[in-house]
Every structure is written in C-alpha cells, then in structure tokens.
Amino acid sequence: MSKPPPAPKISVVVCTYNRVDLLTEALHSLCDQALPACCYEIVVVDNNSRDNTREVVEGLGRHHPHLRYVLEREQGLSAARNRGWQEAHGEYVAYIDDDCKVPKQWLTVASAVIEKVHPAVFGGPFRAFYKQTPPPWFRDAYGSYDLGSEARVLTRRFLFGGNIFFSRKLLTELDGFDATLGMQGQQLGYGEEIAPQLYLRTHRPEQVIYYEPRLYVYHLVRPEKMRLRWIAYQRFVQGGYTYRLFEKPVSPEMRQGRLLKQAGKVLLRLSLELTRGVSRRDRKRYPYAQNYLYEEAFQHVATLGRLYEQYRQCR
16 A cells, blocks of 8 residues: 655645635745645635636646645635634645746745744745836835845744744644734735734744745736725724734723824824825925825824724723
C-alpha cells in the first residue's frame, strides 16, 4: 500500500467573492512559483460568489493539482478565512487577497523565513498596481503598505491580511478568526487579522511576529479606492474597528451627551481642516487639496468613526 504524499509546508488561502477576473490573475501568479508545487497548496474559498468562480478554479485545478476549490456559504471574510485554514494541510497558512499578484519568489522567501525564524505570524509589504491611470493626486503610498527595508521582529506595528502567514498551531489555539470582524460581502469591515497579533502580544509575548521586506506582493488599487468619498467612508469604518480592537469597553457612567459633545468638537476641527486643505495648505508638501484631505483632514473622520462606535455601545 503506497504512502500518502507528505503534507505541504505552506497552504495559500485565497478568499473570494464575485471577482473571478481578478482572482484568475492571482491564481496564475500563485501557480507560477519558484517553490516546487509539492511544497505548497492553494485553497480558494468561494464565499457565495454569483459569477463563474467555481468553473474557473476547477478548470485551473485540472492543470494544477495542488489547487483546490471550497465553497463557504456563511457570508463574511472571517468565515471564509476560517474555512480556509480548516481545509488546509500546511504547517503555515498564508492569506492573500483575490486582487493581489505575487512575484515568482514569494513562497521561496516565505519558506526561508519559516526555516530560519519559525515565527507564529509573518508577512511583508504590499505594493500598489493599477488597471487604470490613477488621478494625479493619488500617490502609490496610498495604496501600499511598507514597514521599511529591514527584516525584523515586530513589537508595535502590525501585519495586514493581504499578505500574511499564520502558523496552523496558532490558528488552532485561537479557533481561527473572530466572525464579528472583517468584511461581510460588500460591507466594509476590518481587524480579523489584527486580533490574533494582539492576542500574541498580550498572552504569548514569547511568540514572534516577523516582517520580511522581500516577501512583497502587488495589490490592486481599484477605481473606487481612489475616490475621496470612498476613502472618507473607509476611514470612518476603520475608526470604529480601531475602537473595538484597541480600546476598553465603555463604562456605564459614559454619557451619550459627552460623546456627542466630543463629536461636535471633532466636526469643527474637520471643517477647519477642509478649509485649510483648499486654501491654506503647504502646496509643496500637498500639491493637491486631495493630498491634504487624505493625509491630514481624514484623520478626524477616523476619530468620528471611533466615537460613533462608542456611542453605539452606550445605547
């Protein structure tokens, strides 16, 4: 009786929802890795897509046996991520977004990190790419995430979910991701990949969270993400999730009126910043008003999101 093939070192999980064209590009880049196919697997978790995601993935799987399709009917990114690690066979479970592309050496670098560091969590930068010309004010840095050129253990900063690896042991210990965090279909949500890192720093400080700059991916900046209205809404939502993740629950003594008063002050500061962004900004540092709004004024929008979450919990 022949022995089953050894388990792969890395399982790459791609959660997707109604973006088969983008997903196809991501999968082609994952199938074209320098690391031998026997050392990794690709698990696509379809979170109730209404397009032809299943047909495309299964078609690719006929040519790439280490690619598998899984359907997760419970809506939400955390539910899909949880199904992914539960289906995975690897010692480490990697997550990338379905609108990412990975360079050929990505998993080779990841394998080297595992052998050298054995971290509980590790990841790297993501770099912006576009399918249409961005507006002149939009800087590549707005669609990227980079913690510098030094590989190191992270003690304060966090890795984000578009390019992150978790040890399967950690995911098992935590029973996966918090289903109340993260995207829900088209509804914005955040934080599901931050919560395990917070857990490690609070309860398992001996465990390593590691940043490797060579472990980069390319992340698509979709057209809506280059519109100020979307950016403002995203900052507001992020502010709410920041409160949920990082701040203590409100006390019973916290009055809604006090929160409304704080929100009024923030709105006043925001209105002043909007005026400054149009007429009085440093035009060398902020050539366009949108630069000032993105980098300065919209910080107050995030604060409003945080206060709104506090207010909601007081009700």
